[in-house]
Amino acid sequence: MIEVDVQFRRNDFSLDAAFSAKSEGITAIFGRSGSGKTTLINILAGLERPNTGRIVVDDAVLFDSSAGIDVAPERRRLGYVFQDGRLFPHMTVKRNLIYGRRSAPSGTEFDAIVRLLDIEPLLDRRPGTLSGGEKQRVAIGRALLCQPKLLLMDEPLAALDAGRKSEILTYIERLREEVRLPIVYVSHASDEIVRLADTLVLLSDGAVAAVGPLEDLMSRLDLRPLTGRYEAGAVIPVTVARTRPETQLTELVFPGGTLLVPATDLPAGHAFRVRVRARDVALSLTPPDGISMLNILRGTVTEIGDDSGPLVDVLVDIGCPIWARISRHALDSLDITVGKQIYTLIKAVSFDRRSLGYGAAHRVSEQTG
Amino acid sequence: MPLLSPLEIDALLLSLRVAAVATVCSLPLGLAAAWLLARTRFPGKSLVDAAIHLPLVLPPVVVGYLLLVAMGRRGIIGAWLYDTFGISIAFTWKGAALAAAVMAFPLMVRAMRLSLEAVDQGLEAAARTLGAGRGRVFLTVTLPLMAPGILAGLVLAFARALGEFGATITFVSNIPGETRTLPLALYTLTQTPDGEAAAARLALLTIAIAVAALIASEWLARRLKARIGRAEGTRS
Structure with missing residues (x-):
C-alpha cells in the first residue's frame, strides 16, 4: 500500500493531499498544471519536505512529522524518472546506468534491463548525443537499476514529440507487464492516463478530488470538469471472445454483453481496455432497424448531465456505465429521463494499446459503424 | 652564458612557489566560500x-x-601564533604567500561561485534519488560539473598571486631570496642605476610565464569541456 497524508505550504502555494492506493500496477496522479502534481511526487521522493503529514510505502514509514521521521531521498529506495531525463552529462550512458546500483548486481540484471529498453547500442555514448526518447529510456533504465520498490515518473513524455511518446509508452507498458514494478505516474494528459493507469488520483488546486479505479472515476459526471469534456467517455474492460472469419469481425465480451469490432489478430482470452467516447454514442427509444451500426445495446438511463449548453451527456447503464452526448433538443423531444429504457448506438470503439493481463498487446483504432 | 642569472632564477622559483602555495592552500577555502555564497542563506x-x-x-x-x-609578530593573531606554536610568517615567503592568497581570493571565489550556480540542482536531486548521499553527490556530480569553473578560478588566482606587489611589500618587505618575488625584483631594478636591461629581462620573463599559463589553462579547459560533453553541462 501507498499511504499519503501530507500538508505542504510554500509562499502562496499549498497542497493538502491524502490518499491511499495499492502498490501494484500504475497509479496515476492526474490534474492540470499548477494542481500540485510535481510537488506531490517530489514529496514522495523526499526532494520536498511537507510541513506535516505521513507517508508510508509498503509498511516502510518514509515521513512522519509527529514521530520526527524524514527518510533521506537516497534511502527511500524509490526510482524517479524526471520529465527532463536528468542524465549526468559528464558520464557515458553506461556510467549513468550503473550510478545507482545498490549492490554489485549480477550482470544478468544489467543485461536484462538494457535489453528491455533496447539501449545496448547507446552504452558508450554521452547523454548530449542522445535523442529525447533515447534519453528517457536511459533514465528509466537508470532508475530501474537501483532496484526501487516503487517507480515514480513525473510527466516522462511531456518533453517528447508524438512519435517518441508512443515509443516510450510501449516501454512503460513493458515495465508494467514484464518487471511488475508498481509505478506512480504523474501526468496532465488524459490519453496517457487512460492508456496506462489502473488507479487514478485526481488532483485539483492542491487537494485530492477523488481516488479510485480509472473506469469508475472516468464515468463520474461530477468529476467531468477535471477529467476533461472533449475526450470524455466510458472506459470498458473487455476480453476477446472469438474472431469470425466469415464476417471479419471480432467479438469482445464486456460486463453488459458483446461488442463487435473489425477483425483483429488479438488472441481469444486477451483482456484489455477500450474507450467509447460520449460523442461516438447515439440514443434511440426503439430498437433501430435498417441501420449500419453493429453495436446496439439496451440499457437504462441513470444520470443526465446538467450542462447548460446545447449538448448534454447522458449516462446509460448497459451492464457497465456508458456515456452518450446528445443535443438538448433531442433530450427534450425524446423525453429522456432517469430510469428510462433506451438503446445505445455505438459508432466507434477505440482500443487503448495495453492489456489488463500480461500478454502481448496490439494497437487498433477502428470505426465499427 | 646561461639563459637566466642566478638572481633571476631565485626570483622566478620564489614567485612560482609563493603563487602555487597561495593558490593551492586557498582552494578548499575558496570552494567553501563559493558554496556558502551560492547555496546557503544566512543572516x-x-x-x-x-x-x-x-x-x-x-x-x-x-x-x-x-x-x-x-599577522605580524606583535599582531593580534601573529603574537598568539608565535607564543603558542613559535610560528612567525612576517618577513618570510610564507607571509608573501598569505598576502598573495588574500589578494587573489575574491577572483577565485567569483569564478567558482559562478560555476556552482550554473550546476543544475536537478541533477543533484536525481543523484540522491539514485541512492547517493550528499557527499557522494558533491564528489561525483557537483564537483565534475564545476570543474571548468574551478580551473578558471585557479588560473585567475595563480596569475593574480604571481603579480602581487603592494600587499607583499607592505607585509613582508623586499628581502632578496625570501620575499623578493618577480614584481619586487623588477621594482628593485627600476630603482637601481643601470638596472634597465635587467628589468627588461625580468619583464619578458614574467610575460613568458603568463602566456604559458594562459595556453595551459586553455588546453585544460577544452579537455574538461569535452569530458563533460555538449549536453546539459554547457548550459551555463
Whole structure:
C-alpha cells in the first residue's frame, strides 16, 4: 500500500493531499498544471519536505512529522524518472546506468534491463548525443537499476514529440507487464492516463478530488470538469471472445454483453481496455432497424448531465456505465429521463494499446459503424 | 652564458612557489566560500560577501598593512601564533604567500561561485534519488560539473598571486631570496642605476610565464569541456 497524508505550504502555494492506493500496477496522479502534481511526487521522493503529514510505502514509514521521521531521498529506495531525463552529462550512458546500483548486481540484471529498453547500442555514448526518447529510456533504465520498490515518473513524455511518446509508452507498458514494478505516474494528459493507469488520483488546486479505479472515476459526471469534456467517455474492460472469419469481425465480451469490432489478430482470452467516447454514442427509444451500426445495446438511463449548453451527456447503464452526448433538443423531444429504457448506438470503439493481463498487446483504432 | 642569472632564477622559483602555495592552500577555502555564497542563506550573508570581495577594491597597501597589524609578530593573531606554536610568517615567503592568497581570493571565489550556480540542482536531486548521499553527490556530480569553473578560478588566482606587489611589500618587505618575488625584483631594478636591461629581462620573463599559463589553462579547459560533453553541462 501507498499511504499519503501530507500538508505542504510554500509562499502562496499549498497542497493538502491524502490518499491511499495499492502498490501494484500504475497509479496515476492526474490534474492540470499548477494542481500540485510535481510537488506531490517530489514529496514522495523526499526532494520536498511537507510541513506535516505521513507517508508510508509498503509498511516502510518514509515521513512522519509527529514521530520526527524524514527518510533521506537516497534511502527511500524509490526510482524517479524526471520529465527532463536528468542524465549526468559528464558520464557515458553506461556510467549513468550503473550510478545507482545498490549492490554489485549480477550482470544478468544489467543485461536484462538494457535489453528491455533496447539501449545496448547507446552504452558508450554521452547523454548530449542522445535523442529525447533515447534519453528517457536511459533514465528509466537508470532508475530501474537501483532496484526501487516503487517507480515514480513525473510527466516522462511531456518533453517528447508524438512519435517518441508512443515509443516510450510501449516501454512503460513493458515495465508494467514484464518487471511488475508498481509505478506512480504523474501526468496532465488524459490519453496517457487512460492508456496506462489502473488507479487514478485526481488532483485539483492542491487537494485530492477523488481516488479510485480509472473506469469508475472516468464515468463520474461530477468529476467531468477535471477529467476533461472533449475526450470524455466510458472506459470498458473487455476480453476477446472469438474472431469470425466469415464476417471479419471480432467479438469482445464486456460486463453488459458483446461488442463487435473489425477483425483483429488479438488472441481469444486477451483482456484489455477500450474507450467509447460520449460523442461516438447515439440514443434511440426503439430498437433501430435498417441501420449500419453493429453495436446496439439496451440499457437504462441513470444520470443526465446538467450542462447548460446545447449538448448534454447522458449516462446509460448497459451492464457497465456508458456515456452518450446528445443535443438538448433531442433530450427534450425524446423525453429522456432517469430510469428510462433506451438503446445505445455505438459508432466507434477505440482500443487503448495495453492489456489488463500480461500478454502481448496490439494497437487498433477502428470505426465499427 | 646561461639563459637566466642566478638572481633571476631565485626570483622566478620564489614567485612560482609563493603563487602555487597561495593558490593551492586557498582552494578548499575558496570552494567553501563559493558554496556558502551560492547555496546557503544566512543572516549577514551580504557582509560576508563584501568581506570576501574587499581585497578587490581596497588599495593593496591597505591589505598589506592590515595583514601586518593582524599577522605580524606583535599582531593580534601573529603574537598568539608565535607564543603558542613559535610560528612567525612576517618577513618570510610564507607571509608573501598569505598576502598573495588574500589578494587573489575574491577572483577565485567569483569564478567558482559562478560555476556552482550554473550546476543544475536537478541533477543533484536525481543523484540522491539514485541512492547517493550528499557527499557522494558533491564528489561525483557537483564537483565534475564545476570543474571548468574551478580551473578558471585557479588560473585567475595563480596569475593574480604571481603579480602581487603592494600587499607583499607592505607585509613582508623586499628581502632578496625570501620575499623578493618577480614584481619586487623588477621594482628593485627600476630603482637601481643601470638596472634597465635587467628589468627588461625580468619583464619578458614574467610575460613568458603568463602566456604559458594562459595556453595551459586553455588546453585544460577544452579537455574538461569535452569530458563533460555538449549536453546539459554547457548550459551555463
